[in-house]
Structure formats: structure tokens, C-alpha cells
Amino acid sequence: MLQAIGLTKKYKDHTALNKLNLTIEAGEIYCLLGQNGAGKTTVINLFLGFTEATSGEARINGLVVKPNDPSVKKFLAYIPEVVMLYGNLNSMENLDFFSKIAGFTYTSQELEDFLLQVGLQPEAFYRPLGNYSKGMRQKVGIAIALAKNADVLLMDEPTSGLDPKATNEFTELVKSLGKQGKIVLMATHDIFNAVNVGTTIGIMRQGTLVHELSAADINANDLQKLYLETI
Ligand SMILES: Nc1ncnc2c1ncn2[C@@H]1O[C@H](COP(=O)(O)OP(=O)(O)OP(=O)(O)O)[C@@H](O)[C@H]1O
Incomplete structure (x- = not known):
């Protein structure tokens, strides 16, 4: 479970995040x-421990996140806008490397199975990542999350710059993660994608969570209207 309890971040006199209260359960995709x-x-940086809360707590599976604390890191995978991987290594080598850092050693067959699961085309498995598209890198990033058995995937604008087909593939992949019981917290500007992939949608304004709604209760047009009224 992912929880924010009165989570607040201030930079000098600027409040970037104001008393956020949030609970995200297994299988939930929160946009x-x-x-x-x-x-x-x-919000994402606080859960990752990249930055320290001014007050309040970010909790992952009951543990309070503290900067540079490895105990919660094992539960987490981070999918930024551009997934950082070794461009001179192929996806099998990247996956093997990052799995081992997380304490997992897999056979080649198991590594290939993770890449198949995320929909990477097999002809790319042994090709250096340097010439992969953004969508392909995202898939390898998710394969790494699966290989390290992360419960929680934190995603920051993961579909930004993806073409519609790659966005659709990514959306289906994220839905399948939810079905596997993973927790996904995704920051996005894509209203259509949020309503399509999300189970819960939060709308923020100036550091405050203003609305929280079930994606099943709203369509993209109404969400866009609410969004524009809110910001
Ligand atoms: N290191 C920092 N020092 C000072 N202010 C910061 C710092 N990081 C973020 N902020 C401020 O905190 C506020 C929230 O920023 P944040 O990056 O969380 O917004 P965001 O919703 O992710 O925006 P975007 O959609 O542009 O990525 C902004 O006013 C930003 O300028």
C-alpha cells in the first residue's frame, strides 16, 4: 500500500505540496x-526518497520513506519520461544488470520471458539499446520493474512524446500491471490516457489535491471539463 499522510514539501516560503493525504491499494492505477x-x-520524488518531506509522511507498505534508505527501495520501480539505461548494452544485458543490482539472478530464458511479457519484439532483445525508440525503452524499464519484483511503479509522464500506437501499447501494459496487483502512481498531462488507464484520478492545483475520483465514474470529456474548471 502507498500512503501519504499530511505530506508537505516547502522550498523556502513556497509550498510545493500541501498536506497531501492519499492511499493507493494493490491493483490500483492512480493518475x-x-x-x-x-x-x-x-509527490513522486517524495515516495522515491529523492527529496525529504518538510512535514508529514510518505509510506510504502507501512514503512516511512526516508531519503537514501534502501529498505523501501526494494518495493519500488521508477519509470521517468525517458528511462535511463545503458545504450551500449542490449536489453537482455540491461535487464540482467539491473536485476542483479536488485539481488535477482535469472536464466536467459527467464530474462527473455520478462521482455516478452512487456511486448518487446524478440528481434530487439540482443540489439544495443542506443537505437531503441522511447516506447521500447519504456518496455525495458517495466521489464526491469517486473524482474526486481517491485510492488509499486512510480511513473512521471511516461507517455509524453510517445506516438498513439506506443501509447496504446504502454496503456495495455500498465493495465496488465494493475491486474497483477501492482500499485501504479502516474503523473501525467494526458487526460484521455488517465481516464483510459487509471482506476483513480487525482487533480492537483498549486500543491493541493483538489479532486479524487474513480475513473469508472467519469468520461474523458467530463474529466477535461472538471480539469479546466479546477486549475
Ligand atoms: N528543487 C526545487 N527548488 C525550488 N522549487 C522547486 C524545486 N522543485 C520543484 N519546485 C517547485 O515546486 C512546485 C511543484 O513542482 P513539480 O515539479 O512537483 O510540479 P509538476 O506538477 O510535476 O509540474 P510539471 O507538470 O511541469 O512536471 C513548482 O512551483 C516548482 O517550481
């Missing part, structure tokens, strides 16, 4: 919307 500077990345 955070909000205009530039609303505080979405701050």
Missing part, C-alpha cells in the same frame, strides 16, 4: 493530473 508546477513530480 495524477495538474498543470505545470502543480506538485505531481514532488
